[in-house]
Amino acid sequence: MDVQWMVLLLLIPLLLWTSSTFVFYFKKCFYVAWMMLLAVVGIPLCILKSGGRDVENMRIIRSLVRHVKYFLGLRFEVSGWEHLQTEGPYVIISNHQSSLDVLGLMEILPDRCTMIAKKELVYAGTVGLICWLGGIVFINRKKTSDAKHVMADAAQTMLDDQIRLWVFPEGTRNQKGDLLPFKKGAFHLAVQAQVPIIPIVFSSYSNFYLRKEKQFKSGTIRLNILPKIETRGMTTDDVADLTDKSFNVMRSAFLGISHSVTQSNGPVRH
Numbered sequence: 001m002d003v004q005w006m007v008l009l010l011l012i013p014l015l016l017w018t019s020s021t022f023v024f025y026f027k028k029c030f031y032v033a034w035m036m037l038l039a040v041v042g043i044p045l046c047i048l049k050s051g052g053r054d055v056e057n058m059r060i061i062r063s064l065v066r067h068v069k070y071f072l073g074l075r076f077e078v079s080g081w082e083h084l085q086t087e088g089p090y091v092i093i094s095n096h097q098s099s100l101d102v103l104g105l106m107e108i109l110p111d112r113c114t115m116i117a118k119k120e121l122v123y124a125g126t127v128g129l130i131c132w133l134g135g136i137v138f139i140n141r142k143k144t145s146d147a148k149h150v151m152a153d154a155a156q157t158m159l160d161d162q163i164r165l166w167v168f169p170e171g172t173r174n175q176k177g178d179l180l181p182f183k184k185g186a187f188h189l190a191v192q193a194q195v196p197i198i199p200i201v202f203s204s205y206s207n208f209y210l211r212k213e214k215q216f217k218s219g220t221i222r223l224n225i226l227p228k229i230e231t232r233g234m235t236t237d238d239v240a241d242l243t244d245k246s247f248n249v250m251r252s253a254f255l256g257i258s259h260s261v262t263q264s265n266g267p268v269r270h
Helices: 002-018 020-050 057-065 068-072 101-108 119-123 125-133 144-161 185-193 236-265
Strands: 074-079 091-094 113-118 137-139 164-167 197-202 219-225
Touching: 002 020, 020 057, 020 068, 020 125, 057 101, 057 125, 068 074, 068 101, 074 101, 091 185, 101 197, 101 219, 113 119, 113 144, 119 125, 119 137, 137 144, 144 164, 144 185, 164 185, 185 197, 185 236, 197 236, 219 236
Parallel strands: 074 219, 091 164, 091 197, 113 137, 113 164
Antiparallel strands: 197 219
């Protein structure tokens, strides 16, 4: 038995050195397992700090998660910090490529900010529980009526509790080299609450992470925080134009920073 463990311990570094597919699965498994372990540490801390579900628990989650990037060989370059220096509630919108987005999110997460996420996440073991403790708003994407009701409640909560909400308007993960059309929920939310929208763009992960090709190298992710878009005075009739404007601004920024990252790092080699 001891010999088998010794062989396994010797084999892992060899595979990490020689097999990109092994590296992909090793990093993915490590990421999930480590996040679940961090949640085990964070859950009692959140309960001790706030007594239960509270957006202030995101401070604890943020501090616990920020080091994970180093284990995965990732580096973040952030521009536009000044655009997050906005008082009061606002809605953050960003593109969504993979679960790695959480690391970028925690890199710049403002105080009193939580997320809107798919309902399935609440069932993800310890991670689901700590997400609930962090005040994350869960929506059922399959039921439009439920999602609208949750968004209406979220708008009122933003104003009553002075919180910020982070939304992925594409609605699902997308690694196709461009942005998917935006769903309108985040924009109805901002208009209903009459709060500004702050767009944030993650550069493409394709220079280091390709899910279908099983590639996961070290790499740099650029986060571009764009100027806020005001919604004061807007009504439901303005939501379609607001959605289009936000999409165009973010798509332009995404293509720009993704091109510059690919030039500096080079594409993933197959």
